[in-house]
Amino acid sequence: MPSSRRLLVASAKGGVGKSTTALGLAAAFAERNERVLLVDFDITSRSLDMLTGASDMTVRDIADLITSDDPAADIRRICTHPFEKYPELSFIAACSPERLSELSRHSEKTEEMLLREAVVRLCGCGDYDRIICDTGGGCRIPAAVADLFDFTVIVSEQSMTSIRAAEYAASCLERAGARQMRLVVCGFDLTSVRREKRAGVIEMIDRCALPCLGVVPYDRKLQKAQDNGRLPDAGSLSAAAYSNIAARLSGEETPLFCGMGALYRRRALAL
Ligand SMILES: Nc1ncnc2c1ncn2[C@@H]1O[C@H](COP(=O)(O)OP(=O)(O)OP(=O)(O)O)[C@@H](O)[C@H]1O
Numbered sequence: 001m002p003s004s005r006r007l008l009v010a011s012a013k014g015g016v017g018k019s020t021t022a023l024g025l026a027a028a029f030a031e032r033n034e035r036v037l038l039v040d041f042d043i044t045s046r047s048l049d050m051l052t053g054a055s056d057m058t059v060r061d062i063a064d065l066i067t068s069d070d071p072a073a074d075i076r077r078i079c080t081h082p083f084e085k086y087p088e089l090s091f092i093a094a095c096s097p098e099r100l101s102e103l104s105r106h107s108e109k110t111e112e113m114l115l116r117e118a119v120v121r122l123c124g125c126g127d128y129d130r131i132i133c134d135t136g137g138g139c140r141i142p143a144a145v146a147d148l149f150d151f152t153v154i155v156s157e158q159s160m161t162s163i164r165a166a167e168y169a170a171s172c173l174e175r176a177g178a179r180q181m182r183l184v185v186c187g188f189d190l191t192s193v194r195r196e197k198r199a200g201v202i203e204m205i206d207r208c209a210l211p212c213l214g215v216v217p218y219d220r221k222l223q224k225a226q227d228n229g230r231l232p233d234a235g236s237l238s239a240a241a242y243s244n245i246a247a248r249l250s251g252e253e254t255p256l257f258c259g260m261g262a263l264y265r266r267r268a269l270a271l
């Protein structure tokens with residue numbers, strides 16, 4: 001598996017599981033005792049501060065990184081550590097759109113240039129084993145920074161609109177210089193493949209023309225955990241899926257539905 005120290009999570013469509021994937025991967029790498037930095041680059045509809053339960057703790061954000069005179073020294077001050085269980089999981093929240101446009105006006109740089117500078121500052125910090133950046137729906141921001149990452153995760157659900165958005169994001173980010181790109185299927189529902197003839201995994205790989213990095217099954221308990229700013233239980237389907245993806249990104253050969261009980265036994269149907 002190619003290097004994935006700096007991971008970008010993207011799709012041209014909103015609501016397909018990007019933030020869930022960024023957070024799920026951050027937790028999975030932290031579980032493997034890696035030092036992880038999770039960053040929210042979704043300026044218009046940031047959500048990771050809420051999904052991590054850090055919205056009350058978050059007093060600094062990405063704007064503080066952009067304006068810092070000494071980012072290497074300041075980065076620890078800007079981060080929060082939302083999970084007691086994972087003290088080595090650091091988080092930087094997105095700033096508000098108003099704050100970013102204000103910085104843009106003052107500096108006479110575009111918002112894309114400012115966010116690019118933020119990524120360069122993050123990359124210059126050697127304190128982390130993985131840096132994982134979430135983005136919002138659309139390709140404007142991901143395309144401005146994609147070449148600075150060594151790995152891009154394109155997220156899609158099984159719906160045709162989501163698959164088309166993943167396909168579009170992949171071609172757009174390839175043109176923008178993204179290096180390695182892989183597909184992560186989110187909210188996968190095996191029954192819908194059989195009963196409603198929704199896309200199976202092979203069809204999604206085919207349509208997006210991307211190798212598949214992992215499949216995250218639909219997990220009812222995940223939404224409840226997110227509503228309370230908690231991570232899903234370690235034994236849940238989604239936690240198993242993100243743990244498998246982290247293992248694959250670490251070079252381990254892990255079967256697609258490893259640790260997922262019934263889905264593992266019925267895996268032939270999912271394809
Ligand atoms: N594996 C899953 N099982 C069940 N629900 C899921 C799964 N993955 C994501 N979801 C749900 O889908 C919704 C959208 O997820 P998420 O916020 O991660 O998407 P997003 O692509 O980041 O959206 P946005 O573009 O608005 O930032 C959330 O309610 C989340 O709980």
Ligand SMILES: [Mg+2]
Binds near residue numbers: 018047134135
């Ligand atoms: Mg999101």
